[in-house]
Amino acid sequence: MALRLRVHIQGIVQGVGFRPFVYQLAHRHRLNGYVVNTPRGVEIEIEGAQEALQHFLRELPKTAPPLATITQIDTEELPAADYFNFEIKSSEEGEERAALISPDTATCSDCLRELFDQQDRRYLYPFINCTNCGPRYTIINDIPYDRPKTSMAGFTMCKECSREYYDPMDRRFHAQPNACWSCGPQVWLADAAAEVLGISKPISEAADLLSQGAILAVKGLGGFHLAVDATQKEAVERLRWRKGREEKPLALMSSSLEQIETYAFIGEDERQLLTSSRRPIVIVPRRPGNIIASEVAPRNRYLGVMLPYTPLHHLLLAHPFVALVMTSGNISEEPIAIDNLEAVKRLGDIADYFLFHDRDILLRSDDSVLRIVRARPRQIRRSRGYVPVPIFLRKSVPEVLALGGELKGTICLTKENRAFVGQHIGDLENLETLEFLEQTVDHLQRILEVRPRLLIHDLHPDYLTTQVAEAQDELPTMAVQHHHAHVVSCMAEHGLEGKVLGLALDGTGYGEDGTVWGGEILVADEKNYERVAHFEYVPMPGGAKAIKEPWRMAVAYLWATFGKEIFKDERRLPTRWERDQIEILVQMMQRGLNSPLTSSCGRLFDGVAALAGLRDRIAYEGQAAIELEQCLEQTTEKYRYEFRQVGEKVLLSPTTIFEQVYEDAVSGVGPPLISGKFHQTLIEMFAEVSQYLCKLHGLNRVVCSGGVFQNIFLLENLEEKLAGSGLEVYTPELIPANDACISLGQAVIGAMRLEG
Numbered sequence: 001m002a003l004r005l006r007v008h009i010q011g012i013v014q015g016v017g018f019r020p021f022v023y024q025l026a027h028r029h030r031l032n033g034y035v036v037n038t039p040r041g042v043e044i045e046i047e048g049a050q051e052a053l054q055h056f057l058r059e060l061p062k063t064a065p066p067l068a069t070i071t072q073i074d075t076e077e078l079p080a081a082d083y084f085n086f087e088i089k090s091s092e093e094g095e096e097r098a099a100l101i102s103p104d105t106a107t108c109s110d111c112l113r114e115l116f117d118q119q120d121r122r123y124l125y126p127f128i129n130c131t132n133c134g135p136r137y138t139i140i141n142d143i144p145y146d147r148p149k150t151s152m153a154g155f156t157m158c159k160e161c162s163r164e165y166y167d168p169m170d171r172r173f174h175a176q177p178n179a180c181w182s183c184g185p186q187v188w189l190a191d192a193a194a195e196v197l198g199i200s201k202p203i204s205e206a207a208d209l210l211s212q213g214a215i216l217a218v219k220g221l222g223g224f225h226l227a228v229d230a231t232q233k234e235a236v237e238r239l240r241w242r243k244g245r246e247e248k249p250l251a252l253m254s255s256s257l258e259q260i261e262t263y264a265f266i267g268e269d270e271r272q273l274l275t276s277s278r279r280p281i282v283i284v285p286r287r288p289g290n291i292i293a294s295e296v297a298p299r300n301r302y303l304g305v306m307l308p309y310t311p312l313h314h315l316l317l318a319h320p321f322v323a324l325v326m327t328s329g330n331i332s333e334e335p336i337a338i339d340n341l342e343a344v345k346r347l348g349d350i351a352d353y354f355l356f357h358d359r360d361i362l363l364r365s366d367d368s369v370l371r372i373v374r375a376r377p378r379q380i381r382r383s384r385g386y387v388p389v390p391i392f393l394r395k396s397v398p399e400v401l402a403l404g405g406e407l408k409g410t411i412c413l414t415k416e417n418r419a420f421v422g423q424h425i426g427d428l429e430n431l432e433t434l435e436f437l438e439q440t441v442d443h444l445q446r447i448l449e450v451r452p453r454l455l456i457h458d459l460h461p462d463y464l465t466t467q468v469a470e471a472q473d474e475l476p477t478m479a480v481q482h483h484h485a486h487v488v489s490c491m492a493e494h495g496l497e498g499k500v501l502g503l504a505l506d507g508t509g510y511g512e513d514g515t516v517w518g519g520e521i522l523v524a525d526e527k528n529y530e531r532v533a534h535f536e537y538v539p540m541p542g543g544a545k546a547i548k549e550p551w552r553m554a555v556a557y558l559w560a561t562f563g564k565e566i567f568k569d570e571r572r573l574p575t576r577w578e579r580d581q582i583e584i585l586v587q588m589m590q591r592g593l594n595s596p597l598t599s600s601c602g603r604l605f606d607g608v609a610a611l612a613g614l615r616d617r618i619a620y621e622g623q624a625a626i627e628l629e630q631c632l633e634q635t636t637e638k639y640r641y642e643f644r645q646v647g648e649k650v651l652l653s654p655t656t657i658f659e660q661v662y663e664d665a666v667s668g669v670g671p672p673l674i675s676g677k678f679h680q681t682l683i684e685m686f687a688e689v690s691q692y693l694c695k696l697h698g699l700n701r702v703v704c705s706g707g708v709f710q711n712i713f714l715l716e717n718l719e720e721k722l723a724g725s726g727l728e729v730y731t732p733e734l735i736p737a738n739d740a741c742i743s744l745g746q747a748v749i750g751a752m753r754l755e756g
């Protein structure tokens with residue numbers, strides 16, 4: 001007797017070849033019925049013998065297409081309907097909106113085989129793709145995800161491509177970006193003024209130019225890259241100089257894992273991450289004595305590496321390069337360029353040549369950056385390949401929009417039990433990035449169909465995002481404290497409810513008392529927090545300048561530790577610091593002029609790095625702290641530390657530590673040992689104070705967030721130590737520990753407060 005079932009499937013099941021997969025599965029088991037896209041995902045009705053139905057249901061999740069992610073399957077039994085075939089029903093306009101959209105995905109192995117197969121009609125075609133791979137998020141203008149609503153709209157499929165597109169048994173059935181040599185986008189080579197140079201073999205010509213040391217702007221998936229041969233010192237230097245990027249590490253792309261292994265160490269976890277369909281940049285240890293120019297990542301033990309993820313990359317890397325530098329096509333902190341004309345304007349002074357194509361990028365998306373810590377992938381920059389996959393919340397919440405912080409900006413939208421964190425936007429310090437933020441808000445709101453009821457921003461009155469929130473009157477607004485947002489973002493990704501002890505070790509965040517917070521311990525839940533401990537305040541002479549010039553922080557900590565007398569003994573101060581400059585800083589601090597108070601943990605790292613003689617001025621955010629970690633020498637020695645209960649609060653003393661760092665520095669102890677002892681001290685101190693506070697407040701869960709947790713030595717060892725003392729420890733994985741997580745925390749806090 002025939003049985004009929006209705007099956008609802010939720011998750012990323014649209015635009016990933018799910019319906020043809022169901023069609024083929026039904027055929028194989030001789031089942032009738034239909035499959036259709038619905039607002040929530042996919043609905044299947046299936047009719048046939050009981051045993052066949054069971055097989056069908058068992059195989060469905062196991063053999064689903066590679067890009068599909070099933071989050072829920074619900075089944076209900078219905079009376080027989082006597083279907084006589086199985087069909088793919090077309091869905092009605094507007095129906096598919098609530099479904100999840102797949103991120104952009106690396107070229108699959110089937111397409112790759114065809115790409116290098118001389119017999120294939122797409123031999124060497126730089127835009128080959130199928131339902132299992134290719135662009136998605138960056139080419140979608142609106143939903144439902146159909147060709148007319150993508151940047152493929154202008155390309156009419158040829159007969160052969162159409163046949164594939166409409167054949168449910170074909171790998172390219174409903175592959176929206178489907179294209180070939182005769183009907184799809186094309187690549188061409190141009191000079192810096194956009195004058196066309198070559199169209200017959202643009203990619204080989206581009207490869208030749210690269211091997212001659214040229215700088216090439218390459219249009220990719222989510223934006224332009226600037227490329228040079230990574231083994232050529234002068235080329236890398238020239239790129240740095242022209243791009244205005246003095247020291248920040250540049251990412252590399254190599255053709256294979258074997259190539260990467262010639263210059264870096266990759267473990268099993270890194271291997272898996274590198275070859276995953278998301279193809280992020282992965283931070284791996286550099287192999288000593290390798291052929292990569294040291295200018296790629298000066299004074300850095302690590303390199304950021306990735307494998308090719310578009311057919312164009314595969315074709316370019318098929319030429320004999322050990323590695324290409326592939327860095328975002330932008331000037332310093334501006335957003336990555338995506339449009340051909342815009343690229344010429346913005347990158348014309350940097351690139352010698354352009355490798356253009358005519359498939360428009362509708363939304364920019366930088367490469368994502370991850371690293372493995374304690375066997376788990378950790379996001380550093382979450383963008384291409386991961387956006388717009390949502391973070392699943394522990395329950396459904398009202399729809400809200402959060403604008404994030406200032407540095408490493410992202411936005412976040414909530415819908416039901418999902419939080420959509422947008423792609424990396426950059427530092428919101430100029431109008432270009434602000435514009436990018438607004439585009440991202442529009443775009444995500446449209447394709448996710450979210451109608452926010454609340455707009456959330458940082459407590460900082462001067463942030464551009466705060467000004468954006470205040471300048472509009474469509475939505476009510478809410479300000480959220482920076483470190484509360486940090487802690488709640490980590491709670492959200494781990495689905496935590498109730499009160500936790502939150503360790504927010506960070507650079508900068510505006511505090512309720514108007515000072516600069518950043519070494520904070522909170523007792524927090526999703527709505528409120530209490531600040532139960534923090535570093536004692538020290539002044540930041542010069543305000544923001546003290547962040548760019550860590551030697552100022554060293555002077556501030558010395559002043560706070562010893563008073564101004566310390567500066568009288570010239571022999572005991574680094575000679576590179578100018579006397580009259582120090583005098584000015586002391587005057588400023590004494591009079592409280594332009595010297596905001598801070599409890600920041602990041603600034604303490606800066607001060608120690610400067611005093612140890614590592615770095616007085618930085619070229620990119622966090623550089624001094626990064627170099628302090630990089631030079632670390634393992635030791636069991638540590639400095640004495642102090643914290644004391646003052647009323648309701650515990651105050652941690654930075655000066656107790658700084659005093660001993662100073663003694664070490666003046667008695668000639670080198671930076672590696674100072675760094676080792678300093679790290680050990682922080683680990684012991686935060687472990688002890690966490691245990692103390694957990695006991696005091698009756699908690700057993702510790703949640704870590706904040707830019708300082710990008711320090712892997714600290715993250716690994718503190719996590720281990722806390723876990724070893726019987727506490728449950730939660731650290732950032734899916735969302736960066738840095739300020740890219742602020743929007744998620746804000747959104748959850750806002751939504752929970754709105755609801756309550």
Ligand code: ZN
Nearest residue numbers: 108111130133
């Ligand atoms: Zn493919």
Ligand code: ZN
Nearest residue numbers: 158161180183
């Ligand atoms: Zn075609």
Ligand code: FE
Nearest residue numbers: 506508707739
């Ligand atoms: Fe922060």
